[in-house]
Amino acid sequence: xxxxxxxxxxxxxxxxxxxxxxxxYLLRIQEVLKAEAQRSLSLxxxxxxxSRLEKKDLLQSSLGGxxxxxxxxxxxxxxxxNTGKQTLTHLQxxxxxxxxxxxxxxxxxxxx
Amino acid sequence: MPAKRYFSFWLIQWLCKEEWIEEIEGNLLExxxxxxxxxxxxxxxxxWWQVLSYFRPTFxxxxxQTNFIAMFNFHLKFAFRNLRKHRTTAFINLLGxxxxxxxxxxxxxYTQQEQSYDRFHKDKERIYRAYRTNQDETGxxxxxxxxxxxxxxxLKTDFPQSxxxxxxxxxxxxxxTFGAKSFMENRILLxxxxxxxxxxxxxxxxxAETVLEGANNIVISERMAQKYFGTQNPIGKVLTIDQEYxxxxxxxxxDLGQQRTHIAFDMVxxxxxxxxxxxxxxxxxxSITLYLKLKQAKEAVYLTAQFPAFMEKHxxxxxxxxxxRNGLKIIPLEEVYFHNAQYxxxxxxxxxxxxxxxxxxxxxxxxxxxxxxxxxxxxxxxLERGKEVGVRKxxxxxxxxxxxxxxxETKVILLIAMALAITCCLLIRPLLNxxxxxxxxxxxxxxxxxxxxxxxxxxxxxxxxxxxxxxxxAFKPLTVxxxxxxxxxxxxxxxxGLITVQFCLAIFLVSVTCxxxxxxxxxxxxxxxxxxxxxLVIDPSGGAIYDTLNTFRQILAAHxxxxxxxxxxxxxxxxxxxxxxxxxxxxxxxxxxxxxxDVHYLKTLDIEVIKGRAFDPSRKTDRESAMMINEQVLKExxxxxxxxxxxxxDVPFREYKRKVIGVFEDYHFxxxxxxxxxxxxxxxxxxxxxxxxxxxxxxxxxxxxxxxxYNSFSAxxxxxxxxxxxxxxxxxxxxxxxxxxxxxxxxxxxxLACLGIxxxxxxxxxxxQKEMSIRKVFGASAxxxxxxxxxxxxxxxxxSALLSLPIIWYYLSDWLDDYAYRIDLFSYSPVFILxxxxxLIVAFLAIVIKAYKAxxxxxxxxxxxE
Numbered sequence: 001x002x003x004x005x006x007x008x009x010x011x012x013x014x015x016x017x018x019x020x021x022x023x024x025y026l027l028r029i030q031e032v033l034k035a036e037a038q039r040s041l042s043l044x045x046x047x048x049x050x051s052r053l054e055k056k057d058l059l060q061s062s063l064g065g066x067x068x069x070x071x072x073x074x075x076x077x078x079x080x081x082n083t084g085k086q087t088l089t090h091l092q093x094x095x096x097x098x099x100x101x102x103x104x105x106x107x108x109x110x111x112x
Numbered sequence: 113m114p115a116k117r118y119f120s121f122w123l124i125q126w127l128c129k130e131e132w133i134e135e136i137e138g139n140l141l142e143x144x145x146x147x148x149x150x151x152x153x154x155x156x157x158x159x160w161w162q163v164l165s166y167f168r169p170t171f172x173x174x175x176x177q178t179n180f181i182a183m184f185n186f187h188l189k190f191a192f193r194n195l196r197k198h199r200t201t202a203f204i205n206l207l208g209x210x211x212x213x214x215x216x217x218x219x220x221x222y223t224q225q226e227q228s229y230d231r232f233h234k235d236k237e238r239i240y241r242a243y244r245t246n247q248d249e250t251g252x253x254x255x256x257x258x259x260x261x262x263x264x265x266x267l268k269t270d271f272p273q274s275x276x277x278x279x280x281x282x283x284x285x286x287x288x289t290f291g292a293k294s295f296m297e298n299r300i301l302l303x304x305x306x307x308x309x310x311x312x313x314x315x316x317x318x319x320a321e322t323v324l325e326g327a328n329n330i331v332i333s334e335r336m337a338q339k340y341f342g343t344q345n346p347i348g349k350v351l352t353i354d355q356e357y358x359x360x361x362x363x364x365x366x367d368l369g370q371q372r373t374h375i376a377f378d379m380v381x382x383x384x385x386x387x388x389x390x391x392x393x394x395x396x397x398x399s400i401t402l403y404l405k406l407k408q409a410k411e412a413v414y415l416t417a418q419f420p421a422f423m424e425k426h427x428x429x430x431x432x433x434x435x436x437r438n439g440l441k442i443i444p445l446e447e448v449y450f451h452n453a454q455y456x457x458x459x460x461x462x463x464x465x466x467x468x469x470x471x472x473x474x475x476x477x478x479x480x481x482x483x484x485x486x487x488x489x490x491x492x493x494x495l496e497r498g499k500e501v502g503v504r505k506x507x508x509x510x511x512x513x514x515x516x517x518x519x520x521e522t523k524v525i526l527l528i529a530m531a532l533a534i535t536c537c538l539l540i541r542p543l544l545n546x547x548x549x550x551x552x553x554x555x556x557x558x559x560x561x562x563x564x565x566x567x568x569x570x571x572x573x574x575x576x577x578x579x580x581x582x583x584x585x586a587f588k589p590l591t592v593x594x595x596x597x598x599x600x601x602x603x604x605x606x607x608x609g610l611i612t613v614q615f616c617l618a619i620f621l622v623s624v625t626c627x628x629x630x631x632x633x634x635x636x637x638x639x640x641x642x643x644x645x646x647x648l649v650i651d652p653s654g655g656a657i658y659d660t661l662n663t664f665r666q667i668l669a670a671h672x673x674x675x676x677x678x679x680x681x682x683x684x685x686x687x688x689x690x691x692x693x694x695x696x697x698x699x700x701x702x703x704x705x706x707x708x709x710d711v712h713y714l715k716t717l718d719i720e721v722i723k724g725r726a727f728d729p730s731r732k733t734d735r736e737s738a739m740m741i742n743e744q745v746l747k748e749x750x751x752x753x754x755x756x757x758x759x760x761x762d763v764p765f766r767e768y769k770r771k772v773i774g775v776f777e778d779y780h781f782x783x784x785x786x787x788x789x790x791x792x793x794x795x796x797x798x799x800x801x802x803x804x805x806x807x808x809x810x811x812x813x814x815x816x817x818x819x820x821x822y823n824s825f826s827a828x829x830x831x832x833x834x835x836x837x838x839x840x841x842x843x844x845x846x847x848x849x850x851x852x853x854x855x856x857x858x859x860x861x862x863x864l865a866c867l868g869i870x871x872x873x874x875x876x877x878x879x880x881q882k883e884m885s886i887r888k889v890f891g892a893s894a895x896x897x898x899x900x901x902x903x904x905x906x907x908x909x910x911x912s913a914l915l916s917l918p919i920i921w922y923y924l925s926d927w928l929d930d931y932a933y934r935i936d937l938f939s940y941s942p943v944f945i946l947x948x949x950x951x952l953i954v955a956f957l958a959i960v961i962k963a964y965k966a967x968x969x970x971x972x973x974x975x976x977x978e
């Protein structure tokens with residue numbers, strides 16, 4: 001089932017977009033990932049991930065907002081589709097359900 | 113906008129899909145703007161990393177879909193289809209190119225290697241070798257490689273502003289012992305302690321500056337370390353030389369690998385080993401090779417101008433006393449290996465530049481032959497492909513596209529041949545190295561080799577591929593499609609020209625091969641004027657045996673199967689001292705090769721006395737006063753034997769006089785490259801060789817007896833002996849090898865040339881199919897048709913033979929000039945005819961194979977489509 005399973009990076013990217021709301025375009029997303037998740041991604045690979053998520057129908061995008069720093073070129077803003085939002089929520093639910101079943105002692109770190 | 117970003121944008125625009133470009137550029141610009149210091153190199157690097165990260169499938173254009181690439185694929189596909197369709201032609205072409213390329217590649221590496229001598233020294237431009245020139249009493253001039261030790265200091269003190277350092281090298285041989293291992297080594301050097309900073313021989317262990325500082329230090333090669341110490345660490349171990357002198361190993365030289373040097377050696381010790389001896393003060397004798405490191409290379413001119421005054425200052429009085437004069441010269445280190453001077457006394461490894469040039473030319477010739485064959489075959493095939501070209505052009509291809517297509521086909525064949533040739537080279541390397549006693553290594557990865565291969569590829573592509581491609585490209589679609597007719601045009605003349613050149617080269621190589629063999633055969637068979645059979649030569653260097661030589665001789669002489677035994681300063685074909693001797697008062701002195709020996713010399717070698725008498729054992733006075741000369745002395749003096757016999761003459765450097773008692777017949781004591789020189793045989797004890805003539809009895813048993821006896825005298829030195837016949841056979845090894853090499857290449861060239869003629873015949877057979885069919889209908893027999901088809905090609909080969917004759921003649925007489933005793937070209941001219949006939953027969957066979965098909969075909973088959 002295409003689109004229902006996403007990887008960890010993809011999840012983080014989707015979350016960043018949620019976080020950024022109106023400001024969600026490539027360079028912002030890159031900054032957020034770096035600041036919040038300590039993930040340093042090149043523009044190309046992040047751009048690639050975004051377009052993949054768009055193909056999976058989790059994202060939609062629109063062009064706009066040309067600025068001087070971009071030499072008058074437009075940028076692509078991303079926002080989550082409903083499927084995207086559902087996927088994230090679904091993932092979150094699965095996690096919470098599973099966490100509940102984990103016994104507390106299993107998380108104790110083992111010291112030698 | 114900075115240039116760098118402009119370039120990156122250009123890249124993006126070129127490589128990325130249209131729809132992404134605006135966005136990507138915007139992102140990159142913004143990224144750049146967000147950088148704190150965009151001009152810093154680290155920032156630049158990060159920026160470029162972002163640019164590169166965009167080159168992934170999502171963003172890149174699909175290049176496979178462009179027209180150019182599609183056409184190229186199409187050409188490739190066609191090329192392979194054609195190869196499969198015309199299997200025989202493809203095979204012949206591949207064979208031709210593979211053989212041609214292999215020869216060229218092997219010869220390239222060989223010549224490259226020969227030219228790479230001493231290129232690795234850091235200061236090679238500033239290092240020069242010094243040598244003397246000698247004008248002796250006879251007015252002749254020759255070069256002497258050796259100098260004496262004081263030259264070094266004198267040059268340094270006289271020219272402090274030009275000479276930075278000097279290097280004296282003395283060659284030694286000796287018995288080297290470590291524990292139970294003991295070998296004779298003849299590549300030991302004694303050198304000044306700055307050896308490793310003067311030259312750049314790499315050290316694996318030891319410090320280049322200090323490694324030879326101690327008088328008893330020795331540096332050995334990796335090979336020697338392995339030989340004597342195996343897996344042990346050699347540093348600090350003690351090697352004993354000549355059972356007397358201990359040397360401590362302080363360094364190990366790294367294997368030179370691809371590098372070559374003319375100073376071939378295995379061990380280096382310090383000249384300081386001689387201590388404060390007089391050796392370093394005496395201007396005579398000469399025993400070292402001397403190298404100078406100049407402050408600047410251009411000082412060489414100045415120095416050369418100063419040398420006459422320098423020699424006069426240090427040796428002037430000596431020259432006047434001895435009525436002779438030495439000059440001093442220097443040559444750059446890189447030229448030493450190919451320096452063509454005939455050194456009178458020398459001991460360094462030298463190459464033969466002429467051989468290298470000849471082999472290079474042979475390689476070029478083979479390459480030409482291979483490409484000519486390809487040209488002829490391709491054009492022959494063109495007939496069958498006229499329709500293909502016609503259809504292509506009708507469908508809109510222009511001339512350039514057709515030419516390009518055929519070039520791609522040539523490229524495919526060449527690439528396959530190149531791969532095959534490289535494999536071939538790797539496979540035959542061990543065989544080559546063994547047969548020709550070479551040490552060829554293939555250094556594929558060196559940039560020069562790669563450039564050479566690439567250039568070779570494109571030169572061949574153009575030489576072989578361009579012309580057929582142009583011819584095919586020029587076909588007019590209407591003519592080709594309507595009439596199925598191919599104009600022969602002017603190209604036929606050119607192709608016949610190519611065939612002629614090919615066969616000229618082939619006949620040249622075959623003839624040269626034959627004559628080289630004949631000359632070697634001649635030299636091996638020539639009566640040398642003395643006995644070479646069952647003659648054993650022992651080199652007694654090693655010391656101990658000298659004192660007991662007489663006893664040794666007596667014990668051997670008592671053996672029934674030893675006919676005669678003599679000690680001499682040199683054996684025939686070996687070393688002879690040369691002195692200027694005045695044999696008749698009032699005449700000019702003559703440069704005579706001398707042998708210092710005993711009464712048995714002439715008898716052992718079976719040389720006849722023709723005037724006067726031989727040495728007489730019963731006359732005690734002969735020992736102190738007799739000398740004999742050969743006929744050549746008389747010839748040079750232009751006098752009769754009577755005028756010389758009885759004269760008492762001075763022997764230079766020996767402080768004694770000798771009376772000429774007899775004349776012996778000329779014999780070839782030097783190899784046959786040189787004419788017989790004047791020789792004087794003088795009675796004196798100076799045994800550098802022991803020569804033993806063995807009788808007709810059991811040779812093995814006698815040899816064992818000699819060796820046992822020798823060992824009982826020699827105190828551990830192994831006996832070093834050869835049969836004269838064997839060492840004489842070695843003399844002409846170079847020529848022998850050259851002949852083998854030439855026979856190989858002439859075979860290759862004939863095969864390749866035949867491939868070419870094969871192509872041309874099939875072309876004309878195809879073109880004249882109808883003509884031949886009509887002839888047959890009117891009653892011509894198969895053999896007549898065969899004759900018509902092959903006549904002009906046989907004529908071509910005949911023409912080549914005629915054309916090549918003067919070139920062969922010129923080359924051979926030039927080559928034979930090196931030999932004083934040589935075959936006469938006129939009396940051997942049938943060999944040339946034989947070589948041409950042989951080539952002709954092979955060519956004729958190739959023609960007949962192709963023409964026969966045309967001759968026996970049923971005319972109805974050809975004619976019915978008319």
